[in-house]
């Protein structure tokens with residue numbers, strides 16, 4: 001059965017673009033179970049792709065143009081391919097419009113030697129923006145997947161994730177790591193992905209039996225571009241330099257403890273988060289392989305404490321949501337997820353009680369804050385794909 005957003009796009013394509021689409025592309029968002037702010041330290045992350053995705057219905061075009069209509073913004077945008085290929089990145093630092101992500105991917109594909117061919121597409125996303133569920137990476141991966149299928153280029157998830165990251169870093173101007181595009185490009189149904197962000201080796205690990213992952217959206221939002229994200233990256237690079245290594249990934253917990261007293265207090269706390277989070281992430285993947293929900297949950301709780309106290313990227317809303325989730329009897333563990341400063345938290349809960357957990361925690365959060373949160377049980381989903389549509 002074709003999912004609702006995909007079917008809606010296929011039907012609307014006829015009205016908006018004329019004719020029928022020949023491909024339906026979907027690229028999922030992701031929720032990170034553990035391993036936060038470790039990707040740009042060459043460390044380990046453990047995200048899973050989720051069913052909510054960015055969708056594009058498209059048809060190749062004989063004309064050397066990209067014509068894209070965004071249903072969410074009700075905007076149409078058309079650009080000649082040579083202009084897209086040869087433009088130069090000029091990140092403005094302000095919130096980019098949706099088509100800047102498209103331009104960035106087209107530019108990065110061309111810069112990496114991929115052919116660009118024309119197509120017409122209708123676009124819609126199911127992911128809230130700025131919530132920590134990778135709406136921008138899912139848009140970038142959807143665009144890369146569309147260009148690849150139109151040019152007959154076989155899908156290469158790691159290469160395409162690197163291209164999306166280049167677009168995000170150099171075109172959009174956010175220094176984000178590889179986790180989000182890689183999770184969107186290479187997700188595996190039923191599994192989270194242990195990603196070594198240095199070697200880019202990926203190992204799929206199943207969720208513990210009888211558990212459900214719940215995304216808990218505080219509905220508070222952060223702006224990644226002007227946030228403290230780039231500042232945290234710089235602090236980590238500084239800490240690595242003080243240890244005399246290329247990235248904090250190379251520092252073990254034992255070495256950190258031995259040398260930590262020599263570091264300035266802020267540098268010490270930032271480094272402690274990254275070094276211990278890497279160890280927790282590897283331990284979490286091992287707990288998952290053994291099917292141990294309790295051990296995984298405990299590591300998630302420790303991760304939140306470290307992000308809150310040492311890395312200082314949580315927020316009042318996230319702390320409250322996490323505390324309410326952790327106090328619930330169905331919950332194994334909970335933490336903020338994504339860059340932080342607002343957006344979503346994630347909880348591991350007993351499958352049989354997942355809906356009751358969502359109702360209880362939502363009601364308690366609302367009673368405490370007056371805000372209505374969104375709690376969504378999520379299945380680990382397949383990564384990006386282009387589905388051929390029957391003529």
Ligand code: GLA
Nearest residue numbers: 036037176177178179338339
């Ligand atoms: C954002 C970035 C990722 C990663 C997380 C924090 O989602 O895009 O690369 O750094 O923050 O773990």
